[in-house]
Amino acid sequence: MSSRLSHLECARCGKSSDAFVLQNRCDCGGTLIPRYNLGTSVSLDEVRSRPPGPWRYEELLPLQRAPVSLGESETPLLFCERLSERLGVAIWIKDDAPLPGSTFKARGACVGLSRAVELGVKRVVMPSAGNAGGAWSLYAARAGIEITVTMSSEAPDFNKAEVSFAGGELVLVDGTIADAGARAKQLVRQTGAWLATTFSEPYRVDGKKTAWLEVFDRFGDGSSMTMPGTVVLPVGGGVAAIALAKAAREVVELGWAEGPAPAIVGVQSADCAPIVRAFDAGADEVAPWAAQPTSSAAGLRVPAPSEGWLVLKEVRASGGSMQGASEEEIRSAIGDLASTEGIFACPEGAATLVAAERLAHEGALREPVVLYNTGAGAKYLELLR
């Protein structure tokens, strides 16, 4: 691997930290973002001479050694002819369901866990709404390290099974991912294991970034990458949204693409929409959502996203917006996507169609539009009955 990793930078206070030792958060509590030496050129031609998929962008990933891998490959970017006709704008779907574990969480897990292993971690503890815990457990098994996942007892059965079959320790808690997060911190204090909570673990964001590098590459031509006009993506914790903004900045800095960066449209379940509420109120910080979420979009049951402020900042800077989707709309969109385009999306992914349809009617979408399907609908069957 020829990583250009330079240091970690706090998203709150800007302070630099050493990227070559294990880190969680900055002293100020801010999340640490990996920064790369992009000053000297990295040739897009050379990158494109490698096999497609996340690892071809190795200079923009933190890994110093070969990754813990389950054979991640580039996922499809599908043009949706019938949806485009109906919405009156060019609609594409980036479909991450074919990844290991049938979820986009594989991107964060293979990079985050690989980095933890090369920095000496032998045991990981992490809270999860479901899919991340499943994916990290599979990669931990692949790496031969121990993992404990704290998860809401209301998480999808599939995810609980993934953790258990992968040999992880599954700790079910009453409540939401916020409660699972508190339990994970407690376990870290008791066991000395390493805490891999979203945004307390610095590197999964760069794994998630590879989805967007693949999209920009696919829209590009022989000499450069091209960014889409709008990306509509589900927002639970918001890693994919922050990763999108980061990917767009890095490719411009490298001279691989020209701006403008895509407008980011974040979608939450109306059942748990703390960032939508903050966006609509013009707030800079996100207040926790009080009601207990029950949405079939389990990945969107994140009532207190720790870096919600950063999601708000990136969404606003991009000229995008935050949108809510009701449970009825999400369920209907799953059938709509499957019957119209043959894509059996997860509820989180289907929620993007709800937002796209609404914004298309308002004439508020810059083309081309990419909807992000973050996983397979088949993982959610008991929640969709």
Ligand SMILES: [Zn+2]
């Ligand atoms: Zn800081």
